[in-house]
Amino acid sequence: MPVRVHLGKIAQARYDLPMNKIFILTIVFSLIWAVGAAQSQTARVETAAKRFSVTLEEPERPVAINVMHSRIVRITTSNGAAIADAKIKVDGGMAAHGHGLPTAPQATQYLGDGRYLIEGVKFNMSGKWQLKLSIDAAGQSDTASFELALK
Amino acid sequence: MTMRRGGAFVALLLTLFANTTPAAATDWTAEEMDALRSLWIGSLPPVPADPSNPVADDPRAVEFGHRLFFDTRLSANNAIACATCHKPELAFTDGKLVAEGIATATRNTPTLLGIAYSPWFFWDGRKDSLWSQALGPLENPVEHGMDRAGVVAVVKHDADYRRRYTDLFGALPEQSDAADLARAFANLGRAMAAYERKLVPGPSRFDRYVAATLKGELPEPEGRLTPDEIEGLRVFIADNKGQCMRCHNGPLLTDNSFHNIGSDIESVKEEEQGRFDGIRLALADEFNCLGSYSGVPVAACAELRFAKQSSEELLGAFKTPTLRGLAQTRPYMHRGQYSRLETAVRHYMAQPQSSIGKSELEPLALPQSIFDQIEAFLLTLDSPVAAPDELRMPPRGR
Structure with a gap:
């Protein structure tokens, strides 16, 4: 509208x-x-089955379209204890348009205190994007989804 | 009767008024103003740095690259230069269906306007730097038909070229060691890339219109848009109408990404996998960012490392071309299948199914007449090359 x-x-x-x-x-x-x-600022969500709590940190600069960048997520237990050994898969896209992300981002580094670096994030048009994380940690699996509005 | 005549008179007045109202009187919403600003040439940042090309912005490399770009000696038949297909007078395209070098190639020659802003090159993105792209056609049997030894030999045996090369990169390899030869070949690509980085678009009529509109001023005559062009622009930027900015966004009107729009030619299916093949070729390329000739750390190769490799979305997907200079870059699409802009624009109305993968296009509920207005708007993106005159013609002294 x-x-x-x-x-x-x-x-x-x-x-x-x-x-x-x-x-x-x-x-x-x-x-x-x-x-x-x-x-697109810091957002915190519970994972789908409430096994983890995930925070998507605010990027240093506002995210522009078509720019390759990194994001940081922090994963904790629902009680707030940092999780250090998580395996993270990144997916996402634009549900409204039925397409995925233009790149294949990956969690490449553990930064300590439950924080992980996700590299290779790019959004190639404005609108509502979803960033989805599949998390495996301490023998449990769960998913977290973030909504990002790109201008 | 009187009523009808009066109505006709009012209609005539309205028509006259509509045709003479200065374009800045257009009532753009805040959202539309944001969109206009995003497409405006004034929003174009400087050409991005290329850490894998140390001479990218060296004026000596621009001069050397300019000479190489126009040099037909860099071909097996002494008749083909880069400029044979990338003609400056056609916004660095050739007006042909598909490129014709030594023989006939398979894809349409893309414009070089603003090419240095793209992370990917060729319609399928099989190269990940401007300098490594420049090497491809030289060794392609249907384009220049040379090999790297032959290209390096031309430079070695031309005193002027030899001096220019040595000034920039040090001594040329004397022996035919494969790695040394590849390094010298890559360096020649770097000089050509330095030249191509200068081929950025300048302001078009559309940009003059936006510049004035953003300031709340009436555009000067050279920045005026007709009511049809404005209507086309309005539909172009509306996501619930033309949806054009889903891919043709930013000041170059491209996301430099890959999309399946059902532009495949069924009869040549084996060549129509697009980005699905392109990313595999890029990953296997000895001159890619992660290869031994790029000279950059792994951290500088985010585009290649995090490129999507295994999605069905890559099948039949080709790179979004810039829309700047469109009037000069016909025919359109990766195989040049549309000889006129009118038919290219109507592709989005017809929305043909893709015979490979799945077209991303969504049905547009727009009347046919709108497509004429979109076409009218597209022709306002008549960007000249902003490079100095001498770079838009063959180098002097050749």
Whole structure:
């Protein structure tokens, strides 16, 4: 659905002045950007069968489309104890479009304190993406799914 | 009668008004403005660094590469240069169905506009650097038909080339040791890549329109879009309409990724596996990022290491081409099967099934007339090459 620029009450009085219009548009764009960024910030989910708790850490910079980057996930027990020996498989895609990720990301390094480096992540269009982790640890398996909104 | 006449008069007035209203009066939503900005040439970052090419931005390499690019001596019949198929006057394409070198090749010659921004090269992405791509056609029997020894020998026996090579890379190998020869051959690819990195697109009429619109100004005459072009643009950027930006996104209007859009030619099925074969070839290539001639640590090879290898989505998938310079890059698609832009655009209306893998295209509920408007918009992406004049013609003194 298209989002119409909503100038609101503050703007109405000086709508005729281009500078103010630009200023307000800038604020509107900033807010839109902030919302977009917020959606890809640190997210914590319980795995499907609640065996683990998984946190997808906020990337250092906002994620742009078509840029190869790394992400960090932290895996703990449901009580918050760090898990060090997890085997992680990464999958995902855009459910709405019925396609997978454009790359094959992998967990390549254990960084300590339950944190794992996932390399090779890329999103090649804007919209809602899912990042799915299949986790094997301490003889248990479970899956975690994150929703990311790319602008 | 009066009513009808009055109505006709109003309709005439509206038509006149619609045709003369400056384009900036278009009421773009915030979301649409974001999309316009994302496609705008002003959003294009500098050409990305290539750690595997130490001379990528060395002006001496640009000059040397420019000479190599136009040199027909780098072919078995002394008649084929890179510029034979990548003609500057056609946005570095050749206007042919498929490339014709020593013999007829199998795929359409892609434009080189903005090529240095791509992590993958050829329609199937079988090369992972611009310099290793440049080596492919030289040794392809149907393109230049040379071998690396022959190419290095041309450089060795030309005093000017020999000096240029030595200045950049050190001495040429005297013996025919295979690894030394491959290293010298790779270096020549690096010089050609330095030249090709200069072939970036400049602002088109569309970009001038966006630049003015983002500033809230009326575009100058050279940045005006017609109502049809604007309507085409609106549909192009709308994910619930044209869906074009799902693949043709960013300032080069490509995600540089691979998609099956049902563009395969059934009669040549064995060559239509696209990216499914391309990634295997890239992984097996001695000149790839992980190979001994790239000179970079494994960490610099994320694209190759984390490339998707085993998905059915790769079958029949080809690289999304840039849409910049479209007016000059006909015919279209990887086999040049559409001679006119009109028919290429209508591919997305017809949505043919793929005979290999599965087409990603989703049905578009759009009237036929919209496709004319999309075509009109696409022609506003008439980007010139932003390189200096001398790089767009054969080098002087040859």
